[in-house]
Amino acid sequence: MKEEIRLDINEKIHRISVSPYKPLRDVLRYDLCLTGTKESCDTGVCGVCTILIGDKAVKSCLVPVGKVVGEKITTIEGISNEEEFSLLQQSFIDCFASQCGYCIPGFIMASTSLLIENPDPTIQEIREGLSGNLCRCTGYVKIIDAVKRAAEMGVEKI
């Protein structure tokens, strides 16, 4: 059954009529056209659908949309504006961290959350912090480099 649901996404209020059991990922992608959040494994393993709820990285394929009413949701589209990338995004560009790029929005979201929690992580802490996200192209080396570099440059609050 559809319900009227009010969502706070990227600092905008969206009102939609949708089943509260629909995965947040599908609401973002198919009801709100926020396609930067990707879909891949459907089982909460790969992390391409990672978004932030508050400052916490969450896999949006596992979250029924009804559970996040009233929460502050941030997707990749809310990380930066047209003109300026976040330090982390710029660092992903500069470090050649993306190849096919399909997993990258998820990695940016997971890394953003990681750096909010731990602004100066070691390489090992970055590896542990990103272990919930999969990438098939890169072998992760340059993704880890990008997060380390962003941390060294001092990531500010997003």
Next chain:
Amino acid sequence: MSQSSQEKSKIENKSENRHVGESVPRSDAPDKVSGRAIYAMDINPNRVLHVKLLTSPVAHAKLIGVDTTEAEKMEGVEVVITYEDVPDTRRGQFILDQPILATNKLRYIGEPIAAVAAETPEMAEDAVNLIKLQYEELPAIFDLEDAFSENPQAIVHEDVRSYQFAKQGDPRFEKREHSDEEEIYRPNLMYVDSLEVGEVESAFQDADCIVEGRYEVKSLQHCSMEPHVAIGQRKGKSIKIWTSQQVPHNIETELCMAYPELNPGDIEIKAPYVGGGFGGKITPFMESILVGVLNKTERPVRLQLTRAEEYMVGVSRPQVIVRVKDGVTKDGKILARDSEILFNVGAYNEQVFRCTVSGPSITVGSYKIPNVKYTSCAVYTNLPKYAAFRGFGKPEVNWAMERHMDKVARELGLDPVEYRAKNILKSGDTNAKGETLGKVDTEACLRRSAEELESINIKEEYPEYNTEEWKMGIGVAYGNKPVSRASAAATIKIQRDMNVIAYVGAPEIGQGAETVLTQIIAEDFDIDLEKVKIIAGDTANSPYDRGPTGSRFTYHTGNAVRKAVADVKQKMFDLSVGEFEEDIDSSDLKTSNGKIILKDEETKWIHVNDLFSNYGQMVGVSNTMLKEGGELIGTATYDSRKGGKHHAFWTPVGQSALVAVNQITGKIEVLQIITATDVGFALNPKSVEQQIEGATGQGIASALYEEIIYENGLVINPNFKDYRIPGTMELPYDSKTIIIETKDEMGPYGARGVGEMGMIASAPAIGNAVSNALSIEFDTIPITPERVIEALEK
């Protein structure tokens, strides 16, 4: 850590070039880090119908009936199709064996039988469940060696000898027919490729030592992060399909073969950014069904595979079994090699034919072996279909060859690196197939990677593994990867203000295609990178391209754009001659930053804008129309197939690994992996590192982690929980790339292809390291903790 060292020649070159050889940031990266990049998966038109497939629940059966009555009546269902609604054609690459939807037989669990298009995916799924199937089960065959036998308990295709070969324009395949060897009647044998050079049997008699081995590679999945998805729309006879595919032109060609009423002009294939391919997105096993649905509706339709369907309906890397026998002298010269290679095709051929033909090149391409014999067989089983995975069979065969090299070295008491170096084929040498290696430093690849490994002070750097529980080992492997000949075309248009648009057929699948082409074009015109725009992966707009497969893109498409630039430059100079006051010839001109300059008198120049008309229709000036009329367009094809039967080039790679093996848990950690490869010329060194690190990661995955598990033909781990893709904790951060540059004579700016190289020798390097650590020979990959424990218990 990410680091690369390059040869000195590189630094000397730097000053000559403005863009090539520089690690310019990837042009697709801003779209990809911002979530703005659009993939086929993101295309979801209004009023789209969602397609779900009914697939075979049994591995082998006679199909008697498909009753769709109930499904058709269901609310929300728009289209239901079965074999009766599509042409009775057979599809396939090289050998045509596959109906669009199952007709009279079911040959694997997952084979598409019917498709339903409905208002929502859930409705389509419900309708699929209402379709009634009538079938009569047959004995099935899953074991590769059993299937290969002369009396298998099941025959997958009774009429394989009558199947046609597709004529796809490649001279190596044009004359293909079922060969004589197949007459040694093995009912599940799809195809045999063989070679015999020299006096193999007598060479074995002359050998001091003969070493035999059997090696196996289990099947694994491409696991592109973007699953297969295709969205189509038909208007009258015209069909447009947006799809996650590597080779749009191939999809178009094969669809026209499957649907004889379609002409190439009727169908447009568009591949936007592709979320990974690795060989899994080359054939239209989805699009061919989508067209059947489109023929019944003018609404847009969308077919997306679930992750589980990727394993069952989609394609995976084949299981391969290799038997090899080497005859050597006691001082370590290889006299003879005899290999028998079995490739598991699965139930239908998608790409394994090609693996069967090209995989064995690796048995003759690395070392100087005067007497060589191989038989490479493609064998049908009742398993889901297999396809090429980053290397067209070569990484699988090289697993066997390079594990075997270590075993022979041990047998002879020789150092494994020295044994390889003694036999390695070098620049100017001719291999057993009669191919002479061009300018390339093969030995440097082997030695540099090994030396780098030896320079590690293991005890000092890894004290935590210096315990009873852990054993450490090192391993080296080498491979020389041939790249097939192919053709690629490019069209280049110059607009006002020297804005350049290049149209190419190959899409950006993550390999950095757009970026290197931009660098080449900007270099050749001597303009800023920002002036170049690439339009790619669209059969309606782009000329033919064999696609980004087999490490061939940079070399072939790179050469095609260089030729197209030369073509359009000539036109530009011819038009410019009349604009100068002096009496000049077009060969006196050069171009830089939009100026067309007299070479000997640089103060004399015109601007490209002087060639354009000021009489645009609406806006006053035209961006594209020339004063002469028409547009400034150049086009060219680079067709390396004219060079004959042999490969376009070979890229050598040496890889070495340091591993730690836990004797209690069986866990293996790759602590360092070092890759040295002679790329010819690194057009974009950081992009080269990307390719090496990524392919090496997949090589490690194949060596230690990934295996599709089947139970009576059913994939029992078709998800990322049970099929473990290595993550940030599993793949080593210490992955080092050594770039060696011996310029290729034909490649663009001397560049060779590099996409697959990290995959060629990484698995055997790790296998050799694990075997070295435990002094136990591991011949099957993946070397999982279970296989380690089992071996230790023996």
